Amino acid sequence: MTDATGDALPLVVVGVGRIGLYHARHVQELGRELGLCELVGVVDGYGDTAERVARQLQEGQEKEIRAFGSVADLLGAGLAEGGAxxxxxxxxxxxxxxxMVDAGWRVLLEKPLTDSLESAEELAAYLNNDESRSRALMLAFMRRFDAALIHAREMLAERIGRIFKIVSILEDSHxxxxxYQSPxxxxxxxxxxADEIIWLTGRDPxxxxxxxARLYNQKISSVREEIDDAFVQLWLADDAIGQIQVSRxxxxxxxxxxxxxxxxxxxxxxxxxxxxxKVQFEAYGRGVLIERRSFWLRDYGDGVPVFIQRFGPAYKAEVAHFAEQCRDHGPFCVDQxxxxxxxxxVAAGTESLRMAGDARSIA
Ligand SMILES: NC(=O)c1ccc[n+]([C@@H]2O[C@H](COP(=O)([O-])OP(=O)(O)OC[C@H]3O[C@@H](n4cnc5c(N)ncnc54)[C@H](O)[C@@H]3O)[C@@H](O)[C@H]2O)c1
Structure with missing residues (x-):
């Protein structure tokens, strides 16, 4: 068992449910592999989750991982400031x-920014209102750290000319x-x-x-959502569209x-x-194949959430970027x-789909 060096950035993970657990594991791995950071605490208010996860992860390192039931308890404990x-x-x-930001910590925050547009506007305004706070938060859009998508973005301009359409599909199997609390x-x-389309095109919607529609998932799920299937179209600057297809x-x-x-x-x-x-990548010119290759993902073993299977290395790379920028006092590449x-x-899409008047009856 090797531990991070004394220079390693202390990191805590707040919320160690399905994804938080893997963020914590990645923090530990980056500590062992690069000496970049060190997991010093986990926070979770649900049952004994914090203690259970701290015990489980402690087996992988010598430095004590402290367990807290709330952010207030963590901040009251006088830990050395680091990243959360x-x-x-x-x-x-x-x-x-x-x-966390008010207490002087820098934060890598999972998506979505908040659970409503109103609170998202408020949080962003609060952060942007102050020089130091405006640099305190990184948003966890892990697609920006995915090797296959980064390769696509790098090839765009020189290989396929002006972009006029992106179709982005995300469909859950379960x-x-x-x-789970869904907004x-x-x-x-x-x-x-939405972020992927904006990031790939560099254009504003x-x-x-x-x-x-409610088609199937809402008949079998205990997690209530208004719809389980959706199509959203974005009109982008410079005469382009983005099409989003999501479903459960x-x-x-x-x-x-x-x-x-x-x-x-x-x-x-x-x-x-x-x-x-395997993530297949293909680029075509007019009637010709320019490049076809496979990006191989890490095998996290059986029973891991599907998003970990697809984006595990990207989640780890985003934590690495966060830790490096915290260490170097640099800006984050993706923020509030x-x-x-x-x-x-997504708020505009939700508002639009609620206006059923858009549909024309043909009966
Ligand atoms: N970037 C991504 O691809 C990605 C993937 C999954 C989740 N997320 C985001 O991460 C955040 C957490 O998602 P998650 O999937 O880890 O959620 P989760 O429900 O597993 O965990 C979130 C919190 O809820 C607690 N919790 C778990 N079960 C609970 C229950 N029955 N009652 C009360 N609390 C409970 C957990 O202990 C944890 O503190 C969400 O904001 C989600 O949008 C992002």
């Missing part, structure tokens, strides 16, 4: 992130687990796609429309695909297939303003 990965429920993002299908899932109904398996259309060709990242550890921009898209 906040992966609590979406409804707790704002209060947890604000408390309902969220019992007890709604679009806020929970489509924020990823100017209008949004959406439509949705792809029972054959987790589906994650991005297709980028340009005036000289197209790029596709991922398509649903039998091996969840990106989180807010994506929230505006």
């Amino acid at each position: 990965v906040v992966a609590s429920r979406s409804e707790d993002h704002e209060s947890d992130a604000r408390a 309902p969220p687990p019992e007890g 709604g299908l679009l806020t929970d899932m489509a924020v990823h796609n 100017v209008a949004v429309t959406g439509t949705g 109904n792809h029972v054959a398996g987790y589906r994650n695909e991005t297709s980028i259309y340009g005036e000289e060709g197209m790029i596709r990242v991922g398509h649903f297939q039998e091996d969840p550890l 303003n990106d989180g807010l921009r994506a929230m505006r898209v």
